[in-house]
Amino acid sequence: MVDEAIKGLHIEKGLKYIDCTAGNGGHMEAILKMGGQVLGIDLDPAMLAVTQKRLEIFRDFKLVQGNFVNIDRIARNNNWSPVNGILLDLGVSNIHLKDLERGFSFENPEAILDMRLDPNTQDIKGSDLLNILREDQLEDLFSVSLDPGAAKWITGRVLHSRMAKPVETVGDMLEICEGLRTGKPGMSIATLPFLALRIAVNSELTNLKEVLPVAFDLLESDGRLVVISFHSGEDKIVKEFIKGKGQTGEGKMITFAPIRAGETEIDLNRRARSAKMRIIQKI
Numbered sequence: 001m002v003d004e005a006i007k008g009l010h011i012e013k014g015l016k017y018i019d020c021t022a023g024n025g026g027h028m029e030a031i032l033k034m035g036g037q038v039l040g041i042d043l044d045p046a047m048l049a050v051t052q053k054r055l056e057i058f059r060d061f062k063l064v065q066g067n068f069v070n071i072d073r074i075a076r077n078n079n080w081s082p083v084n085g086i087l088l089d090l091g092v093s094n095i096h097l098k099d100l101e102r103g104f105s106f107e108n109p110e111a112i113l114d115m116r117l118d119p120n121t122q123d124i125k126g127s128d129l130l131n132i133l134r135e136d137q138l139e140d141l142f143s144v145s146l147d148p149g150a151a152k153w154i155t156g157r158v159l160h161s162r163m164a165k166p167v168e169t170v171g172d173m174l175e176i177c178e179g180l181r182t183g184k185p186g187m188s189i190a191t192l193p194f195l196a197l198r199i200a201v202n203s204e205l206t207n208l209k210e211v212l213p214v215a216f217d218l219l220e221s222d223g224r225l226v227v228i229s230f231h232s233g234e235d236k237i238v239k240e241f242i243k244g245k246g247q248t249g250e251g252k253m254i255t256f257a258p259i260r261a262g263e264t265e266i267d268l269n270r271r272a273r274s275a276k277m278r279i280i281q282k283i
């Protein structure tokens, strides 16, 4: 949703923006082409190398490796606040989902079930969570993307599997998922359990709750916060936050219903089906 996000951010030449989720630099490139200056943050050091290469012909940008929950410190250290717009394009990139070695994709059963975005600072892999969490904790973890019955079912499968041997690989997790009745037609049965595990490994919902108020505070008046989410748990957090700021009069809701990707984009990128974009403007 590059065009929609750029329109939502109201890019103006020479003004400052932050892309909290630089990824492979698509949104940053679009901001730079419109004359904006952009500070890009990404938790995954590997993604920054990709972005740096993509943006090598531009000058008005900085890239910082870090967690967007630290946006306030990162912005101040880089003399990048206040700003005119902030973008969060949540989750992982297509590069992650296609990577056969890091455990995000279920295409390579031999891969370690890792899923950490920053292996240098995060100690707990996906396999570790499956091996150490208690039954109730596992049910909570899977409830993020599965209904309670399915979350209970898959928890039982994890407990049973790890009694025989610790869970280690993507293949182990795929076996655990076998027989799960959930998801939508055409969706792999492994999609939702993998999503729940990835969200837990990277504390994605907690990070989102923490970053929204801090990012909002960094905005100039009239500055905009644009958030693209891919999962109902995320969208709920964004919706509540935006509604709250509208009610207190600190912000003006620009979107009352989320903006969705167009059919052409969905044809090119299946993941865009679940994308929802919401925008708030600081008053």
Ligand SMILES: C[S@@+](CC[C@H](N)C(=O)[O-])C[C@H]1O[C@@H](n2cnc3c(N)ncnc32)[C@H](O)[C@@H]1O
Binding pocket: 020, 021, 022, 023, 024, 025, 026, 027, 028, 041, 042, 043, 044, 047, 066, 067, 068, 069, 089, 090, 091, 092, 093, 094, 117, 202, 207
């Ligand atoms: C959907 S991709 C962004 C794609 C990007 N907008 C583009 O145009 O290419 C999400 C990115 O956010 C990064 N990310 C996820 N959680 C993060 C966090 N807490 N802090 C910083 N980056 C994070 C991921 O590593 C990933 O590269």
